[in-house]
Amino acid sequence: RVGGPIVTDLLQCRKPEGPDFPEDLQCCPPMPTSEPIDFTLPDPSEPLRTRRPAHVAGAEYMAKYERAIALMKALPRSDPRSFYQQANIHCAYCTGAYRQVGHPELAVQVHFSWLFFPFHRAYLYFFERIAGKLLGDPGFAVPFWSWDVPEGMRMPLQFANASSPLYDQMRNPWHAPPKLVDLDYAMDVVENNYTDDEQIKHNLWIMYKQMISSAPLASLFHGQPFRAGEASKPGAGTVELQPHNLMHVWVGDLLSYPNAEDMGAYYAAGRDPIFYTHHANIDRLWDVWRSNGKGEDFTDPDWLDSSFLFYDEEARLVRITVRDVLDMDKLRYTYRGVGLPWLDARP
Numbered sequence: 001r002v003g004g005p006i007v008t009d010l011l012q013c014r015k016p017e018g019p020d021f022p023e024d025l026q027c028c029p030p031m032p033t034s035e036p037i038d039f040t041l042p043d044p045s046e047p048l049r050t051r052r053p054a055h056v057a058g059a060e061y062m063a064k065y066e067r068a069i070a071l072m073k074a075l076p077r078s079d080p081r082s083f084y085q086q087a088n089i090h091c092a093y094c095t096g097a098y099r100q101v102g103h104p105e106l107a108v109q110v111h112f113s114w115l116f117f118p119f120h121r122a123y124l125y126f127f128e129r130i131a132g133k134l135l136g137d138p139g140f141a142v143p144f145w146s147w148d149v150p151e152g153m154r155m156p157l158q159f160a161n162a163s164s165p166l167y168d169q170m171r172n173p174w175h176a177p178p179k180l181v182d183l184d185y186a187m188d189v190v191e192n193n194y195t196d197d198e199q200i201k202h203n204l205w206i207m208y209k210q211m212i213s214s215a216p217l218a219s220l221f222h223g224q225p226f227r228a229g230e231a232s233k234p235g236a237g238t239v240e241l242q243p244h245n246l247m248h249v250w251v252g253d254l255l256s257y258p259n260a261e262d263m264g265a266y267y268a269a270g271r272d273p274i275f276y277t278h279h280a281n282i283d284r285l286w287d288v289w290r291s292n293g294k295g296e297d298f299t300d301p302d303w304l305d306s307s308f309l310f311y312d313e314e315a316r317l318v319r320i321t322v323r324d325v326l327d328m329d330k331l332r333y334t335y336r337g338v339g340l341p342w343l344d345a346r347p
């Protein structure tokens with residue numbers, strides 16, 4: 001049968017295979033001791049977590065993120081809440097490690113389709129709660145890297161400090177701060193020769209194009225429908241392609257590593273702590289598209305009922321659906337505003 005939601009099953013996870021992966025790559029999660037439980041919303045009385053922009057969040061807030069990453073890295077690899085396992089979640093959902101239930105010849109893949117935004121929202125939701133739990137801070141919120149506003153168009157300094165747990169040595173050394181991001185970064189690694197002012201203007205125009213003029217419909221913004229029994233990667237949405245994908249490659253080091261690991265390769269991207277900060281911004285842009293771009297999400301049940309598995313902060317395996325993640329307020333988090341300077345940045 002073709003059609004219906006994409007459903008993930010841990011028993012359908014196997015070693016990723018293909019020329020782009022290291023021989024010994026293994027990224028399936030630990031097997032649970034019992035059946036997954038269905039997701040339930042957090043208690044409405046929980047503190048609202050406010051995700052703040054890294055460039056103005058302040059040293060104390062960023063130090064908290066550093067501590068959270070250090071605590072995750074200190075957990076044994078067998079713990080589903082460890083940084084190692086958190087990074088592997090991305091690998092498992094992006095390399096064809098998960099096979100479709102009932103269609104073992106077909107991969108579950110959360111990129112290049114309408115699963116992109118909801119999957120990453122759920123991923124970040126559990127990641128943030130695990131971090132908060134380890135810190136003993138129920139209000140903890142991940143910082144976001146606001147590369148869409150001029151003040152945020154550089155890699156936040158904390159990530160470039162070689163002695164920080166936020167550091168990843170597999171990044172393009174030319175793109176360390178104060179280098180401005182290029183939201184139109186060419187995959188062939190040719191650096192443009194814009195002045196800073198030109199680069200900022202160009203970045204804002206890219207944002208306007210991807211968020212507004214090219215994304216009036218859910219299928220254009222989110223990506224194409226991907227249903228059970230269908231081949232993966234039917235087509236990505238505007239923001240996923242650019243700046244999302246380009247920023248992955250911009251951070252990664254294509255000059256030294258064939259697949260631009262860590263950030264530039266799906267299987268490795270979650271190993272760089274900047275990944276979660278990058279994705280918080282992506283997640284925020286989904287909300288901006290709905291509220292400021294007047295975008296309307298899909299109402300198709302195949303989208304709403306698609307589901308993913310994550311271990312929560314208590315290391316319980318949870319099944320969460322797309323429907324579960326549509327309301328940030330019910331998930332008890334929000335974003336501090338940073339302005340939308342690209343909203344009228346027509347060329």
Ligand code: C2O
Nearest residue numbers: 090094244248279
């Ligand atoms: Cu799952 Cu930024 O990619």
